[in-house]
Amino acid sequence: MVDQLSWKVGGQQGEGIEKPGDLFATALNRLGYYLYGYRHFSSRIKGGHTNNKIRVSTRPMRSLPDDLDILVAFDQETIDVNVRELKKGGVVIADLKFNPALPEDVDVRLVSVPFTEIAKGLGSTLMKNMVAVGATIGIMDLPIEPFQEVVTELWGRKGQTVVEKNMAALEEGKKAALDIVGGPLPEFKLAPADGKKRLFMIGNEALALGAIAAGVRFMSAYPITPSSEIMEYLIKTLPKFGGTVIQTEDELAAIVMAIGANYGGARAFTASAGPGLSLMTEAIGLAGMTETPVVIVDTQRGGPSTGLPTKQEQSDLNAMVYSTHGEIPKIVIAPSTVEECFYDMAEAFNLAEEYQCPVIVLTDLALSLGKQTVEPLDYDRVEIRRGKYLGDETLPERPKEELFKRYEFTLDGISPRTIPGQKYGIHHVTGVEHSETGRPSETATNRKKMMDKRLQKLKGFRIKTPIHVHAPHDRPDILFVGINSTEGVIREAMERLEKEGLKINHIHIRQLYPFPADDVRPYLEASEHVFVVEQNATGQLAQHMILNVGYREKIHRILKYDGNPFLPKEIEHEARALIKAKELI
Amino acid sequence: MATFKDFRNDVAPNWCPGCGDFAVLAAMQRALANLGYEPEQVAVLSGIGCSGRISGYIHAYGFHGVHGRVLPLAQGLKMANRDLVVIAAGGDGDGYAIGLNHTIHAIRRNIDITYLVMDNQIYGLTKGQTSPRSAVGFQTKSTPKGSIEAPIAPLQMALAAGATFVAQGFSSDINQLVNIIEEGIRHPGFAMINIFSPCVTFNKINTYDWFKQNVVPTDTIEGYDRHDRNKAMQTLMETDGMLTGIIYQDQETPSYQDRIPGFRKEPLVKQPLKLEREAFVELLEEFA
Numbered sequence: 117m118v119d120q121l122s123w124k125v126g127g128q129q130g131e132g133i134e135k136p137g138d139l140f141a142t143a144l145n146r147l148g149y150y151l152y153g154y155r156h157f158s159s160r161i162k163g164g165h166t167n168n169k170i171r172v173s174t175r176p177m178r179s180l181p182d183d184l185d186i187l188v189a190f191d192q193e194t195i196d197v198n199v200r201e202l203k204k205g206g207v208v209i210a211d212l213k214f215n216p217a218l219p220e221d222v223d224v225r226l227v228s229v230p231f232t233e234i235a236k237g238l239g240s241t242l243m244k245n246m247v248a249v250g251a252t253i254g255i256m257d258l259p260i261e262p263f264q265e266v267v268t269e270l271w272g273r274k275g276q277t278v279v280e281k282n283m284a285a286l287e288e289g290k291k292a293a294l295d296i297v298g299g300p301l302p303e304f305k306l307a308p309a310d311g312k313k314r315l316f317m318i319g320n321e322a323l324a325l326g327a328i329a330a331g332v333r334f335m336s337a338y339p340i341t342p343s344s345e346i347m348e349y350l351i352k353t354l355p356k357f358g359g360t361v362i363q364t365e366d367e368l369a370a371i372v373m374a375i376g377a378n379y380g381g382a383r384a385f386t387a388s389a390g391p392g393l394s395l396m397t398e399a400i401g402l403a404g405m406t407e408t409p410v411v412i413v414d415t416q417r418g419g420p421s422t423g424l425p426t427k428q429e430q431s432d433l434n435a436m437v438y439s440t441h442g443e444i445p446k447i448v449i450a451p452s453t454v455e456e457c458f459y460d461m462a463e464a465f466n467l468a469e470e471y472q473c474p475v476i477v478l479t480d481l482a483l484s485l486g487k488q489t490v491e492p493l494d495y496d497r498v499e500i501r502r503g504k505y506l507g508d509e510t511l512p513e514r515p516k517e518e519l520f521k522r523y524e525f526t527l528d529g530i531s532p533r534t535i536p537g538q539k540y541g542i543h544h545v546t547g548v549e550h551s552e553t554g555r556p557s558e559t560a561t562n563r564k565k566m567m568d569k570r571l572q573k574l575k576g577f578r579i580k581t582p583i584h585v586h587a588p589h590d591r592p593d594i595l596f597v598g599i600n601s602t603e604g605v606i607r608e609a610m611e612r613l614e615k616e617g618l619k620i621n622h623i624h625i626r627q628l629y630p631f632p633a634d635d636v637r638p639y640l641e642a643s644e645h646v647f648v649v650e651q652n653a654t655g656q657l658a659q660h661m662i663l664n665v666g667y668r669e670k671i672h673r674i675l676k677y678d679g680n681p682f683l684p685k686e687i688e689h690e691a692r693a694l695i696k697a698k699e700l701i
Numbered sequence: 702m703a704t705f706k707d708f709r710n711d712v713a714p715n716w717c718p719g720c721g722d723f724a725v726l727a728a729m730q731r732a733l734a735n736l737g738y739e740p741e742q743v744a745v746l747s748g749i750g751c752s753g754r755i756s757g758y759i760h761a762y763g764f765h766g767v768h769g770r771v772l773p774l775a776q777g778l779k780m781a782n783r784d785l786v787v788i789a790a791g792g793d794g795d796g797y798a799i800g801l802n803h804t805i806h807a808i809r810r811n812i813d814i815t816y817l818v819m820d821n822q823i824y825g826l827t828k829g830q831t832s833p834r835s836a837v838g839f840q841t842k843s844t845p846k847g848s849i850e851a852p853i854a855p856l857q858m859a860l861a862a863g864a865t866f867v868a869q870g871f872s873s874d875i876n877q878l879v880n881i882i883e884e885g886i887r888h889p890g891f892a893m894i895n896i897f898s899p900c901v902t903f904n905k906i907n908t909y910d911w912f913k914q915n916v917v918p919t920d921t922i923e924g925y926d927r928h929d930r931n932k933a934m935q936t937l938m939e940t941d942g943m944l945t946g947i948i949y950q951d952q953e954t955p956s957y958q959d960r961i962p963g964f965r966k967e968p969l970v971k972q973p974l975k976l977e978r979e980a981f982v983e984l985l986e987e988f989a
């Protein structure tokens with residue numbers, strides 16, 4: 117019995133490879149296991165190798181494992197590409213149809229099951245996916261009932277016969293595999309899970325749910341990988357709540373429409389990835405200058421330009437912190453788990469209204485598209501706070517000549533806000549420097565005061581948890597620092613290094629801008645060395661740390677920018693190499 | 702009830718004396734008053750340019766945004782609050798150069814807003830460069846030997862893009878302009894209104910007199926029927942785009958918001974933000 121293992125299914129893109137992965141993971145999630153998935157795909161619709169790797173564990177594991185236990189292959193390419201990832205003694209379950217073959221020098225077992233033939237016998241080769249899952253069930257000795265339950269839900273709409281045929285495919289796949297192997301393989305038998313009910317979703321779905329929970333009824337966006345699922349989920353869901361999504365002509369329109377809707381008093385947002393964010397930068401400045409709340413999601417992918425559109429990277433940090441000309445107040449928050457995608461997204465709308473500025477929710481591809489087990493989302497944790505927005509009840513009458521001071525100078529720099537339609541709230545808004553009533557004003561004194569007022573808003577700004585802290589040591593040898601999806605993989609590498617006697621702390625940055633220097637400083641101070649782990653080539657997070665906190669001499673970078681997520685062993689090896697090369701310890 | 706004076710504010714426009722944009726401002730104020738609106742029910746949004754300043758010269762909600770993006774701004778606002786009268790305004794550079802993409806798509810989308818393009822066939826604010834409306838041969842700072850690019854035909858383009866309301870006004874004909882703007886506001890969809898609004902400072906060719914000699918009002922054409930799209934297109938071609946008045950209107954096609962499945966008559970902004978607990982729980986079921 118094992119308390120965790122990893123399973124991967126692979127084949128040609130466009131052949132429905134998502135289905136078996138989803139079925140496998142959903143059923144195991146219902147049994148109470150923790151799942152963590154990553155899909156490898158390319159920027160084309162048909163053809164090309166694609167795979168879905170899923171880690172199953174009895175405790176939360178938020179990273180990909182170094183290796184693989186079971187590989188389900190629908191073609192020889194899947195074997196050729198992935199076989200070396202398998203552990204010694206791992207198993208390849210492959211479709212007999214393509215005469216699967218293993219290289220001679222690998223110590224893995226090949227189980228060739230006639231996926232296609234069995235499926236054909238049941239009426240359609242499409243069901244080969246189900247046969248493959250059935251074979252997995254047999255080899256891992258999993259209970260078949262939760263799988264049957266999911267199959268019923270998946271195919272129920274298509275009628276009883278379709279459901280029955282898919283059930284039969286599961287059963288026959290299981291039987292065929294067991295006949296070949298002789299019985300379940302105990303090395304792949306999972307220890308029982310706690311059976312607790314949890315959710316299973318990708319980061320993008322959690323972001324979309326967070327937006328709905330925060331009161332969003334309008335989104336404007338332009339499709340792009342890896343953010344499209346956010347709009348797709350909302351297109352499907354918002355009509356239930358009287359809302360809608362506009363697929364705009366480009367990202368310039370997407371952000372400006374969202375700004376227009378927020379100006380109108382609705383909660384609206386847009387989401388995109390690097391190329392789209394590049395187009396949005398002028399409008400981000402408009403929101404900053406006009407103090408209009410707006411939320412923008414950036415799901416990072418490989419850059420620059422079109423870069424690696426379907427691959428993992430964290431290279432937009434600088435762009436999100438610095439982009440737009442001039443100087444504006446802006447907030448950039450970075451969730452690190454799917455759960456946080458939900459809560460942070462919901463909170464982003466509060467921050468945008470409270471501070472009347474753009475709020476960027478930064479994720480990365482592995483977080484946005486990786487499917488994870490999620491603890492039940494807590495309705496009561498979602499607050500709605502609208503800052504200094506004045507409803508009609510609180511808006512005093514005023515004569516016509518006296519415009520509402522939308523940009524009133526206040527102690528905290530935040531001015532009361534009204535929205536179009538309110539009788540006593542009429543004011544002007546402009547991206548030109550302006551007076552308290554929003555009229556263009558270029559006098560030097562006003563300019564300075566207004567600039568100070570806007571920047572004042574975020575002085576000392578801090579979200580509730582600007583960093584995650586895992587700091588068992590007062591004076592550690594190494595402090596690991598990361599952002600977004602790498603929290604789990606850093607933790608795993610760290611646990612391994614600790615076994616060698618190294619003392620390691622870990623902080624994960626959740627508030628990128630304004631940089632929470634006071635929160636970060638003590639951990640940097642306490643540690644002998646700092647290893648900043650990030651998925652880009654120039655160490656952008658490390659730059660922000662040096663800039664805001666200092667300790668340049670302590671800071672080292674562990675970088676990866678080949679498009680794939682970090683594996684625990686990579687961080688482990690790089691850390692070791694760094695220690696050795698620089699004679700750190 | 703508000704009169705046009707209630708739509709005035711105390712800001713003195715910084716337009717050059719004689720600029721065509723004064724008339725557009727006045728016509729808009731009169732149209733709004735004629736229709737019986739109060740200032741707080743109206744939002745005038747504008748782009749960047751001399752023309753873009755218009756949102757600051759009217760007593761109503763106003764938003765002066767970025768160059769070329771007034772239409773997304775206005776559409777977003779209307780999506781949030783469909784009870785508002787939303788007027789978008791800008792120059793020919795704003796709407797037909799940097800913002801042309803939005804113009805075509807706003808037309809196709811047909812959200813119920815009114816778009817006023819102050820067309821002076823030149824860039825005013827940046828001091829006299831060519832615009833996409835400049836005629837071939839037109840000499841400007843940026844085309845010292847005369848423009849060699851074909852000018853855009855905005856209204857033919859609008860018709861081709863599926864516009865449901867197409868009109869053209871002229872700053873000298875204020876009565877016609879007031880009527881066009883009124884009808885545009887009343888039109889339940891996107892109202893595309895191009896206005897010949899002379900730049901007296903930088904455009905010495907397309908002057909008030911030039912326009913007076915060249916415009917062809919629809920009411921001078923016998924039997925002109927504004928519901929006939931083919932005829933509208935044909936007449937625009939025949940008059941080289943100098944046709945003024947309400948050129949085309951399709952009152953049958955519902956506005957965008959009336960076509961969205963499940964979209965409510967009550968403005969989004971008046972609906973509660975908080976999701977019901979039951980609805981939330983139901984949403985999560987899909988992920989169990």
Ligand SMILES: Cc1ncc(C[n+]2csc(CCOP(=O)(O)OP(=O)(O)O)c2C)c(N)n1
Pocket residue numbers: 749750751752753768791792793794795796819821823824825826827832
């Ligand atoms: C992104 C951007 N590019 C350039 C400018 C400079 N700019 C301001 S207004 C304008 C053109 C003005 O012409 P038009 O839109 O026809 O308006 P007009 O001044 O003639 O009313 C330009 C190029 C700007 N503000 N923003």
Ligand code: SF4
Pocket residue numbers: 715716717719720721722751752821825826899900901902903
């Ligand atoms: S420069 Fe031309 S467009 Fe601008 S205000 Fe003067 S006359 Fe009007």
